[in-house]
Amino acid sequence: MEKCMEYSDLLSKFEVFFSEVCYDELLKAVQESEPVIVDFEDLERFDSELADSLLSDPDEAFQAIDEAIVNVDIGETIDSKIYVRFKNTPDSNIIAIKNIRSKHIKKYISIEGIIKQASEVRPEITLATFECKACGERINIIQEEQHLEKPYMCACGNKQGFSMVARRMVDLQRLEVEESPDRLDGGSQARKIAAFLQEDLVDPKFQKKVIPGAKVRIYGVVRDIPLKVEKGKETKRRDLFIESNYLETIEQEFADLDITEEDEKEIKKLSTNPKIYELLTQSIAPSIYGYEKIKESIALQLFGGVRKIREDGVTTRGDIHILLIGDPGAGKSQLLKYVSGLAPKARYVVGKSTSGAGLTATVVKDEFMRGWALEAGALVLANKGIAMIDELDKMSKEDRSAMHEVMEQQTVTISKANVQATLNAQTTILGAANPKFGRFDPYTSVPDQIDLPDSLISRFDLMFIIRDVPNKESDTRLVKHILKLHENPESQKPPIPADLLRKFIAYAKINIKPVLTEAAQKEIEKFYVSLRNQHSGDEQSAVPIGARQLEAIIRLSEASAKVRLGDKVLKKDAKKAISLLMEYMMAVGIDPETGQLDMDRIESGTTTSQRNKIRLLLKVISEMQEESKDKTVLIEDVIAAAEEQGIDDAEGIISKLKREGELFEPKNGHIRKV
Incomplete structure (x- = not known):
């Protein structure tokens, strides 16, 4: 670009600009030792050629600005340099980082x-x-x-x-x-x-x-x-x-998408469609056969619930966390990758391959500044968006401990190398994990099958098992679906185009904050109270549902209302949320011994019936130890005594208690309590 103005003209014009247009700002800056913040539009209105000179040759322009400020009579002594900052340059001046080239130097x-x-x-x-x-x-x-x-x-x-x-x-x-x-x-x-x-x-x-x-x-x-x-x-x-x-x-919402009036009309029309939930389900990974309930849950996850900050400062998250557990080759990774391309703001990471800041944040050595630098991980960078974490069970120990805070408090606290900081991580998590032994065993609890802490598993609102089970009818439909895709790749176009769906989600996230109606509240209350009191009166009975599941129902209900662009959560929204929660709970929360729902099977891996057996077995061991001279008892004797008490799997319980440090084996075939 050719030189716009001579230096003498630059100097005289900037003197006039700061004397007439920005005099008050300059006086305040001198008095308070603050910088002068100039709106570029003010400079452009004053003299467009002067504004162009700043953009094309900033070094000369700032030299003239420094000299001009000294020449302006403000009735104050300028003891130190006054810095001038320019903001609000034209949109044409915003350059994408990937597009910065040598022509932009200086x-x-x-x-x-x-x-x-x-x-x-x-x-x-x-x-x-x-x-x-x-x-x-x-x-x-x-x-x-x-x-x-x-x-x-x-x-x-x-x-x-x-x-x-x-x-x-x-x-x-x-x-x-x-x-x-x-x-x-x-x-x-x-x-x-x-x-x-x-x-x-x-x-x-x-x-x-x-x-x-x-x-x-x-x-x-x-x-x-x-x-x-x-x-x-x-x-x-x-x-x-x-x-x-x-x-x-920049205030960061779920998306910075340009939604036109035409887009808004399309979105509102779509939200009133009686089959909107079916259309959403069919628009998520249409090339992947089946998994309707999982896709519907992911659709609601994208819309999310409502974040609430109470008067006492306690925050309730609105983000819905979902965990997919399944057999190899069942399509978990494809689902995650599809959602990462669909969501307005998303990050896809693999648990075992994250390095540096990993999933949360870390402090790294800055080679340039010869000091420490705070580096954000995927969950912080996806703040107010969604993070897809594949192979969640293989993430590092540091990330595991930090994930607890991320999933509930939605922050990441760092205290390393004299760096203390708290970063925002208001991030929705869609995770996928593999069973330890290759394929999922429906008779073994989830915590016993995936390498994740119980406390982390319990923070997911929904959990789905993806199993590859041979079935003639479903296998025939799957083969036909795949063959059709190979014959005509365009045959599985989503009913809602990805671009429109992206804008639909962003519009709902930004504009819709639904409130629970009395009918919805009663529906949720009826479900929660009736389920919890199925076996009430017995202190040792299973707990079928807890407060975390109640919060999950509310979030899912709010998301369902957002799909309709409704400002109120209706009874049908509550029913939809309850249906999805029961789908997940019935799949992984049934105690195989009693046939009852038991949330402990999901959250700790130990059901109430197993806990009762453990309590009884430890009592048997304590009584036998009292009669033993060396305070040890034969495992064979314990198993025999346990069988008399109706405990038929004593050997397995003993092995588990040894792993957990409750029992130890001082000599072969003998055990004692720790």
């Missing part, structure tokens, strides 16, 4: 993205004063490069022997900014760029804006630096970064 642009990593704030030398050891002459060197620049030669002819006697420093912070998932084309990799903040942009009061996971718009100048190579060698290749002038956070 141009003023803006970018949007999510902060993936934030370093510690460190000082940097901007001006160094060197003294010649031969004659004592002092030389000032402006430090613009990454390495410290020293004088080449003194006026006296000395080329060596300079010592630094003074320096001017500035605080500096490095951010790594990644493209937002909702701005990516399906399946494309998110690009990253470094952005450097300095001066007032690293003040403690400004730091709350630069937390990893926050979505930001950064205004600044594109710069280039040499790529790292071996010591002593130079390279022609350059890396790009943003020298930030201003940063603002």
Whole structure:
């Protein structure tokens, strides 16, 4: 771009601009030692050519601005440099990170993205004063490069022997900014760029804006630096970064989709369709045969419930968490990948292959700043979106412990290497896990079959078992479905196009906050109370449903209402939620010994009937130990005594108690209580 204006014209026009348009802002900035925040539109209205000069040659423009501010008569003494920050540049000036090229170097642009990593704030030398050891002459060197620049030669002819006697420093912070998932084309990799903040942009009061996971718009100048190579060698290749002038956070909803009036009409028409739930189910992974209840649940998960903050500060999440457990090759991964391309804001990760920040967050060594940097993981980066976690059972121990906080409090707390922070992770989780022994065993509890803590399993609202069981009728339908797909790949087009469904979900998430009607409340109350009191009166009876399942019903009911774009949760929404919850509970929550629903089978792996047997068996062992001289008892004797008490699987219970540390075997064939 050709030079817009001469320097003298720039200077005089900026003097007029700050004297007439921004005088009050400048006076306030001087009095309060604050930066001057200028709306770019004000500059453009004042003089469009001046505005163009700022964008095309920011270095010269900011030099003129610094000089102009000193020349403006404000009746105050300016003791320190006043920084001018420009925001609200035109949309045409917002450059996607992946599209930044060499033509943008030394141009003023803006970018949007999510902060993936934030370093510690460190000082940097901007001006160094060197003294010649031969004659004592002092030389000032402006430090613009990454390495410290020293004088080449003194006026006296000395080329060596300079010592630094003074320096001017500035605080500096490095951010790594990644493209937002909702701005990516399906399946494309998110690009990253470094952005450097300095001066007032690293003040403690400004730091709350630069937390990893926050979505930001950064205004600044594109710069280039040499790529790292071996010591002593130079390279022609350059890396790009943003020298930030201003940063603002963008309020991050589930999506930033452009929903037109025509889209809104289509969405409202779709919501009134009496078969809307069927259409949604058929629009999720139509090429995958069956799994209607699972697909319907995922559809409701995408719409989500309503997040509530009570007067006492306690927050109830609105996000619905779903776990899929199943046999290999049953289609779990395909379901997750399809949803990751469908949701307005989504992240797909595999538990065992996440590194660095993993799923939550971590503190990493920053090679550039020589300090520590806080790096956000997938769940923080998917804040207010959905995260698909495949092979959830294979995630790291650090992520497992942090997942508890993410799934309930929806935050990630980090305290490592002198870095303390709490990051938002209001993220919906769709997870998939494989049974330990290859295929799912319906006669063994879920916690005994997947390598996940009981406390984590209990935080999922719904859990579905995907089994590959031979069945002539279903196998015939499956084969026909697959053959039809091969014959005509276009035959399984979703009834709701993916783009429209994406906008439908975003519109409902942003605009609809349904409230439970009295009829819906009564329906939920009737179901909950009647189920809990089926076997009341017996202290040792099973607990068929708990408070967590009640919260899940409410969330699912609210999601069902959102599908209709209804501001009220009706009785039919509550019934739909109850139906889905019972589908899951009947599949994994039935105690095979009693035939009763028992939530303990899902949440701890030990049913009430098993717990009663354990209590009785431990009592038998205690009584036998009292009569034993060495306080040990023969396993054979314990099994025989247990059978008399009606415990037919004593050997298995003993093995389990030994694994859990309740019993130990001091010598072969003998046990005692710990």
